Amino acid sequence: MIEFKSVSKRYGDNKAAALAVDNISFTVPTGTLTTLLGPSGCGKTTTLRMIAGLESPTGGEIWMASKQGQSESVIENVTHRAAHERNVSLVFQNYALFPHMSVLANVSYGLKMTNVKKADAKARATLALKNVGLVGFDDRLPSELSGGQQQRVALARALVLEPAVLLFDEPLSNLDAQLRRAMREEIRHLQQRLKLTVAYVTHDLVEALAVSDHIVVMDKGAIAQQGTPQEVFEQPKSEYVKNFLGEAALLRDDIDRFLKWQK
Ligand SMILES: Nc1ncnc2c1ncn2[C@@H]1O[C@H](COP(=O)(O)OP(=O)(O)O)[C@@H](O)[C@H]1O
Ligand SMILES: [Mg+2]
Structure with a gap:
């Protein structure tokens, strides 16, 4: 599993600059898929790169299982560990x-x-x-x-x-709509079949619904809300999350169908 404990990230030395990631805490339990969801610039890629060890946090701690498989895994503080010392693979949008x-x-x-x-x-x-x-x-x-x-x-x-942890950064954004639908189902099936531990980044609400056990909605580096897809979509806790859902109103049919299917 992966655990973020009050993690922040500021790029560069200017202490007055805004935080790219602002005090976020969440966990990705072993064998589950957590999605970081939010508009461009909200800090999703930065968060993923900190899991991979490609960026180091300005504050807070990152803990991670050292080995694949639940029984043998040991949770360790990897905050200052280099990328090649972490058992993590990253899949990008340009392959x-x-x-x-x-x-x-x-x-x-x-x-x-x-x-x-x-x-x-x-x-x-x-x-x-x-x-x-x-x-x-x-x-x-x-x-x-x-x-x-x-x-x-x-x-x-x-x-x-x-890898103990698989990371996806908008992996489907270069594909056409039809293929995107097919691939997101396949990624979800594969993740469940192989019991992969995955952190998945997207700005696409419906994609998040289709693949996630847990959704973390991000807003300007901070977490606006997190929970199961149902919790987030049936009980949005802020205007920001409501608006984010509202922008996808045209997709309401998809969401209703999904929530029905989940029950
Ligand atoms: N290497 C970098 N140097 C300076 N600022 C960066 C760098 N990478 C990202 N940022 C800034 O950090 C914020 C979050 O970016 P990012 O994590 O890429 O967001 P997202 O993936 O959600 O679009 C943005 O304001 C972005 O401009
Ligand atoms: Mg990004």
């Missing part, structure tokens, strides 16, 4: 695949870097590709794949490392 490498080489690359034997790396990469439903494309180059297929490769590349 950053190696263009000159085949699908299989892209997925096994991270294992090669950690000295896994070649045959084992191939077997694990093949399994990861199967897990994301991409079979029969091993020898293709990324340029020979659709956007959705490239996204699956990026997902397989993160999964193959068997």
Whole structure:
């Protein structure tokens, strides 16, 4: 699991500058998916990068399970630990695949870097590709794949490392609407099937509804509200959250259908 304890982040040395992340506390229990939801600039990516160890907090503490799997996990203070010392993988919105490498080489690359034997790396990469439903494309180059297929490769590349924590930063924003719908369902199924611990960033309300166990609504670096999808959408606690939901009024049908389906 991941735990944020009163974490703040200010970029640069100017003490008068606004906090990018302002005293936030939340947990992502093992095997669940928590979404950071809010408009552009509210601090979602900064929060995710602090989980990954790519930014260090100005204040507060980050605790995390050191190993995958519930029984063996030990919760440790990782606030000052470097990115490579954390068992975390990040999936970006632009997939950053190696263009000159085949699908299989892209997925096994991270294992090669950690000295896994070649045959084992191939077997694990093949399994990861199967897990994301991409079979029969091993020898293709990324340029020979659709956007959705490239996204699956990026997902397989993160999964193959068997990270204790998987991070997604607006992973679907480069896909068209139809594919986005299909992929968010698949990410959710995969997360539940493999019991992955995931922190997921989006500005899209319906996407948050579709994938989350827990939603953290952010406003200018702070947490406006957090809870289950039902709690947030049935009992918005502030005008800010109400307005955020209001902007999605056109999607009300989707939300109603979802809430009915959850019950
Ligand atoms: N590297 C950086 N240096 C200075 N300010 C930054 C940097 N990255 C983000 N910010 C600022 O921090 C705030 C939060 O940004 P970010 O975490 O990227 O928000 P989001 O992902 O929700 O759009 C914004 O005001 C942004 O301009
Ligand atoms: Mg962002």
